[in-house]
Amino acid sequence: ESVVSEWRRPPFPDLDPEKDPIIFQQLDLEHYTDDKTPDGMPAPQGGTAPVIRMFGVTAEGHSILCHFHGFLPYFYVKAMAGFKVGLALMCSKFLKITVAVPRLVATTKRMLETGFRTQTYPEHCYSAFESFIDFEIRYSSLLLFQIFRFMTDTGVTGCNWIELVPGKYQVRAGCEMTTSAQLEVDVLWNEFTSHPPDGDWQKIAPIRILSFDIECAGRKGVFPVPNIDPVIQIASVVKKPFIKTIFTLNSCSTIVGSKVFSFRDEKEMLQAFTDFVCAVDPDIISGYNIQNFDLPYLINRANHLKVAKFPYLGRIKDCVTKIEGDEYSNRSKMGSRESEAKLTWREGVQFDALLREQKLRSYTLNAVSFHFLGEQKEDVHHSIITELQNGSAQTRRRLAVYCLKDAFLPIRLLDKLMFIINYMEMARVTGVPLSYLLTRGQSIKVISQLLRKTKEVDLLMPVIPTSNNDEFTGATVIEPIKGYYNQPIATLDFSSLYPSIMQAHNLCYTTLLMKNSKEKENLGPDDFIKTPSGDFFVKSHIRMGLLPEILESLLSARRNAKAMMKVETDPFKRSVLDGRQLALKISCNSVYGFTGAQVGKLPCLEISGSVTAFGRMMIDQTKRHVETQYTVENGYAHNAKVIYGDTDSVMVKFGVATVAESMALGKEAADLVSEKFVKPIKLEFEKVYYPYLLINKKRYAGLYFSSSSEVHDKMDCKGIETVRRDNAPLTANLISTCLQKLLINRDPEGAVDHAKEVISDLLCNRIDISQLIITKELTKTKEEYAAKQAHVELAERMKKRDAGSAPQLGDRVPFVIVCGAKGQAAYLKSEDPIYVLENNLQIDTEHYLKHQLSQPLLRIFEPVLGEAKAQSVLLKGDHTRVKKVVSGKVMGGLMAFAKKRVTCIGCKAVLPKDGAVCVHCETRESQIYQKEIAKLSSLEEKFSRLWTQCQRCQGSLHEEVICTSRDCPIFYMRKKVRIDLESQSSVLRRFGSAAW
């Protein structure tokens, strides 16, 4: 206790429940049932009572848990015939069915749907509305809905502020507490205030985040197993207050700025860590890959060692942190990543899952840190970890520093990317609890908004049986007029095309006129529209759609947020607002996707199909308008031509020479076209590309001008190798540099020269291996792949070598292509880059030229140089001469053969016996020796430079480098030089003492 007490939250001040309100920011909600309730709260009916518990933090940083009582689950069924008046939509009455606990919803619904008779009415099959038990085996989806129901009925949105009114809440005494929160209270479900996140209520409470990382002492070549391999270190970093701690097995030297706790016994260490977590009482637990590795490992290990009190990492007393998902996992892409640990009452933020939203070539902690923080981290192989552990207090300290860094980086990344702010804003905007954003998909957000809206206007959401088969047509991509345009190209975009179509034409579930609809017969021709896909919707003067209303409120909130951002001076508040406007934009765009999601809760292809059909028509019309208006005939200097367009944009060549002219015409055209469409559809001038290289559909590059200034804003590349992650960095970099030379410097010769130089470097083996690494995601298991693939086959081979470090499902697999038999398939020639270095395998440079460089290069050069010239200039000539490299070890058998033939170091003549030089070279042996010595020292110098660079990265210049990061180019260079050094030393050894 003395160890951990200093990090407890500040004590809760004295509270008078009759006078003091309790105000807190709510972070999560959960549903549970209890067989008893406190005095003054509704008693359980029929055994158990449903309770909603809400966790939150006050502005002063106190943790609080609130139990809401008396909120019963309910749903609706369509009433039997005989009821006269009804709700607008269904023209029928509904019966509200309330049950005692959620478990009864499913049975009740089934009973009602099967049908039965009552005394007053004949037998009737009732169809359920808003019952949300489409998956009856999954109880949790029902509880989820129960939480939504509570939130919509009480006006609670994700992460908003809650105020408990004096006299309306009861504080629990210590012995009645069920959790480790500082304060627990009981409230009636409708006797509190929920503040919408506006004005002052946009603030954010001080949230405590704990991030941790563990190290295990693994055995050589095997992935650590909790039943055997001990946990040796646990590092954790908390914010705020800022606390760095490390729990170590065996002694560990002190680390400045961190608390070191060393233990003789692993069980004690595990227990101390749990105690620490409970004392700190974090709101969010984070870490890299913790839910797939660290947490399950800790729990299984504690289980194995019988540390009974370990798994209580959550806030609920007597509630074990469980490992979830053995039953259903390992089948699909989503649920297949082994078992996951489920934390109760703390948000588990699996860090790498958040990072997957960013498109990166690699998702290792190292790669991500480098990308966002500009900082590498060490990657230590598990065999070295055991070595360091078995060393001294100093080597264990070395490990601890490394472990601490891994715990700290997720916190820094959370900050840097503003994940917490952005997710809270998303929760507030869409109304869903924070945790749903982390664990569920996009559609839950739309459902949440729809439920709130339907309640407002007294409508109910039907239960749609899931079915999929039907398809609907998407957007148009205008056939590009490919080529290199050395003139300004104006780009006009429909802003938020799909949302604005839905608004303009009042497209919604509630406005759709079904086939054979009786309503249509009673409507005049001006009361409804026929969409280009042949569906009918009533106009807004008859009935305003819900989706358009949702979109309107999202868009006006976004306009509002943007306006507030402009006047806000506090950078933190500004970033909150920026997060909000982004969240609003994303929510807007996901509404259309939701209507088209056939496996979702409420698919409506009439809506999504109409939206895309309108879009297609509008793009065609826009093209036609622009091309008929801007003509010589109409007094313009040139005939305008739409050279390309995709979904919501058109690229126009007005024929003018300057960016400014193009811009002026673009703005004019945008306004002209906007007028022809129903509000709020709006075509906007976006940017001018000059020059512009149009390679194909969805593939182009150009210099981006957003204003008529002299200089471009950036070079914009779409779909080209530079932005794709499935090629080697060599390709991406070369294409990027060539494009810069072509577009910015306007120097085709320079671009060609550079390409030739890189090709020559490649063929002469002068390219570093890190530039040649291709990565591809392992999207399914080997059996599921129809054809053989390079990365899949390699992953399989690596598994056989070392199951511990082999890539797993969902990982991106790095590989290079090595030499093999002539005409051998690429999937047989893929290899792990580290394996290539260690075994001195030859890279198949010709493969890289033929399959990685030539096509992309031709594609960008052909429009500039012409097909024939591009071919001949780039791919023929001296620079394509291959330098055959004699390798030390090729593959098994060959290597033995190579060893036998010792050659003279001076003239490469075969030597009859061991030694350095042949008879003819003996006279200049000393000279040859000096040359080889020089080579060695140059390699040594290179090695020491790289070594120092790695030391700098690890933050210490007097410790050995232990990093083996596969994402780091330095690592590969260091490894290569080291191998070269060794072979050079062995060359020198052959001279014997005579030479000097």
Place this chain on the structure above:
DNA sequence: TGCAGCACCTAG
């Protein structure tokens, strides 16, 4: 050698 179809990733 040409081509269908799979796999991956991207545009919007």
Place this chain on the structure above:
DNA sequence: TCAGCTAGGTGCTGCA
């Protein structure tokens, strides 16, 4: 099993 959508380019495998 608990899930936004479609269009489309490019490279590779596997087969005729």
